[in-house]
Amino acid sequence: MTSLEILPPNLPVPVDDGACDHLLGLKIPDLALKATHGEFVNLSSLKGRLVIYCYPMTGPEHIPLPDGWDAIPGARGCTPQACSFRDHYQELKQLDTQVYGMSTQSPADQLESKERLHLPFDLLSDENLAFTRALNLPLHLIAELKYLKRVTLIFEDGIIVKYFYPVFPPDKNIDQVLHYLKKG
DSSP states (O other): OOGGGSOOTTOOOOOOOSTTTTOTTOBOOSOEEEETTSSEEEGGGOOSEEEEEEOSOOOOTTSOOOTTGGGSTTTSOHHHHHHHHHHTHHHHHHTTEEEEEEESSOHHHHHHHHHHHTOSSOEEEOTTOHHHHHHTOOEEEETTEEEEOOEEEEEETTEEEEEEOSOOSGGGHHHHHHHHHHHO
16 A cells, blocks of 8 residues: 555545536536547546546655645545546446546646546546536646645536545445435
């Protein structure tokens, strides 16, 4: 287990600032994002149930996290969150649910994460912020770089029917998602 897979104690807890209150009922944007399988995915063409967990960034072990990262409420925990979705992927499939992770990182950075973490699903790159802007998703601005705040979106036939925000602790988000999907 690597150090990024373990959440340090005493992380600051994010508060609900209302930045996602507008999301319920919104339609998934008609745009294509580059996926780690190398192709573009037009999310609006996907039918059925879809979960997209949005996260700030997954950090490779050899690249240090930005200064002060652990002090930013909700920033730390992308690797544990990804691993929890990985570990419950078969359960999500049994619930007829597609899953993607999404960040503003480059496709190359995401491919490194997908391979290193052995993720059975693709990650989507919103490095140009097209999806983020279309849904007005909340961002962290750190050293002039934009990172998504952690939010998990559940779509039914292209419409947001549920969101989780803020997400904390990130490694337990999968439990919230599965509880919601199983109840109906």
